[in-house]
Amino acid sequence: MSDKVILITGATDGLGKVAAQKFLAAGNTVIITGRSEKKLEATTIWLRQQQQHLSNKNNSSSSSSSSYMTNKISLHSILLDLSSLESVRRAVESLQSLGLEKKISVLINNAGTTTYELEYVSETTVVEKTVFVNAVAPWYFTQLLIPLMDHEQGRILFVTSSLHDPTVRGGRKQNETSMPDDIPLDYLDGHTAWESMLFYKVSKVAQLWLALVLAQQLKNIKVIALCPGFVPTTQLNRNTSWFLRLIMYYLLSRMSFATSEEEATNGYVYYAHEEYEEGFYYRKRQVAEPSKDVKNMDKAIKFWNMTCDICHMSEKKL
Numbered sequence: 025m026s027d028k029v030i031l032i033t034g035a036t037d038g039l040g041k042v043a044a045q046k047f048l049a050a051g052n053t054v055i056i057t058g059r060s061e062k063k064l065e066a067t068t069i070w071l072r073q074q075q076q077h078l079s080n081k082n083n084s085s086s087s088s089s090s091s092y093m094t095n096k097i098s099l100h101s102i103l104l105d106l107s108s109l110e111s112v113r114r115a116v117e118s119l120q121s122l123g124l125e126k127k128i129s130v131l132i133n134n135a136g137t138t139t140y141e142l143e144y145v146s147e148t149t150v151v152e153k154t155v156f157v158n159a160v161a162p163w164y165f166t167q168l169l170i171p172l173m174d175h176e177q178g179r180i181l182f183v184t185s186s187l188h189d190p191t192v193r194g195g196r197k198q199n200e201t202s203m204p205d206d207i208p209l210d211y212l213d214g215h216t217a218w219e220s221m222l223f224y225k226v227s228k229v230a231q232l233w234l235a236l237v238l239a240q241q242l243k244n245i246k247v248i249a250l251c252p253g254f255v256p257t258t259q260l261n262r263n264t265s266w267f268l269r270l271i272m273y274y275l276l277s278r279m280s281f282a283t284s285e286e287e288a289t290n291g292y293v294y295y296a297h298e299e300y301e302e303g304f305y306y307r308k309r310q311v312a313e314p315s316k317d318v319k320n321m322d323k324a325i326k327f328w329n330m331t332c333d334i335c336h337m338s339e340k341k342l
Contacts, residue, residue: 029128030296031055031119031169033104033162034135038062039183039252042285043292045074045131048099053124057104064101092163104136105215106161107145109152109335116168127174130296132181133162136227142218147189150335151230152214156334158227160164163234164335170245178245181295181307182235186251186307189315207315209326232305233324234313234331237342238302249314250295250306252288 031046033131035056047054048071056071058064102118105111136158143153151160166180172179186192190203201217204223212215212230214223232249239247294300294309303311305318317323325342332341 027051027053028130028297029053029055029124029126029174029319030130030132031057031167031249032134032292033057033106036060036067039136039285039288039292039304040132041067041071043134043289044099045071047296048075048322051077052129053098053100053126053127054103054330055122056118056311057098058101059103059105061103068082068099068101089099104135104165106137106157106165109147109161109164112161112165112168115165116172117174119169128169128172129177131166131169131173131176131297132183132292132296133166134181134183134278134292136183136224138220138224140220142214145176149213150330150334151212152218152223154220154223154227155230157210158224159230159234160331160334162231163238163331166238167335167337171241171246175244179296180238180242180247181246181292182247182249183292184231184251184305185225185228185236185250186312187225188232189317204317206320207323208325209330212327229317230314231326232318233327234320236314236318236321237324237328240303246304248295248304250291252291252314253308263320 028221030052031038031043032044032047032054033042036058040056044054044056045068054071056067057065058066100122102115103111104115137154145153145156148160155249162182190205201284203222204211207229208216208228212226235247235249236263284299291309300309301311302305305312305314313319329341332338
């Protein structure tokens with residue numbers, strides 16, 4: 025599982041950060057992205073410290089062999105703000121300037137956001153910000169990276185959520201608008217109804233539409249979407265109230281239905297390296313069914329074409 029090039033978006037916190045540590049420990053070249061130069065620098069220092077600690081521990085062990093390769097740390101960081109298409113383009117240019125000897129083996133679209141209020145990015149009002157950051161911009165980033173990927177054994181992972189499915193319980197606040205079973209495309213701008221958690225779920229439907237179409241287009245690069253489980257300790261809820269963050273971190277994280285960061289990121293490693301049952305959407309390392317709305321290919325293709333328009337990539341339209 026070693027000696028691959030792994031790119032993880034949103035890796036200065038939470039699952040992305042822990043996953044980066046694990047991939048590095050296994051001897052892979054790792055590229056992390058983040059929105060803040062300061063946080064990228066701090067995360068790089070932390071990751072190198074963790075690897076040095078592990079290396080020292082292995083060297084002091086009486087065992088002559090180790091499953092970890094920590095003598096050489098190959099770690100790179102790229103500034104990437106998914107609320108800006110220009111930032112996406114600059115990130116790809118920065119990646120190209122690294123001069124990596126190998127193609128990207130695995131792209132993990134891990135970064136995601138929620139917002140406090142209805143917002144838009146400067147490029148468009150066709151979709152609100154959550155849909156843009158969680159679906160549109162990762163699609164654009166992926167499209168620009170495909171030429172740099174291993175086209176024989178490459179993998180593209182979209183980190184999603186089971187909450188995209190209206191039939192899955194959880195994540196709903198009291199008096200929150202119900203998740204539509206059939207989301208109209210003009211609903212995505214947030215004007216019909218908007219609430220923070222509601223549009224996080226909607227953004228995951230949009231993400232899955234794009235991932236599903238991409239999976240059908242790419243023949244030699246495996247494209248999947250995975251739900252890592254409910255992980256209350258990540259920074260995804262950073263835009264919520266401090267009270268809710270405390271409940272998530274100290275109370276809900278202890279519940280039986282919660283997933284630890286350790287367990288969730290073991291899944292990242294599994295999907296990046298192992299052979300598993302053929303499918304598109306996975307929960308708990310098993311093929312699962314996405315929502316009925318996600319499987320509506322007519323709608324998925326229409327949203328794909330909307331995304332092409334937003335990103336000025338008309339040549340990709342279907």
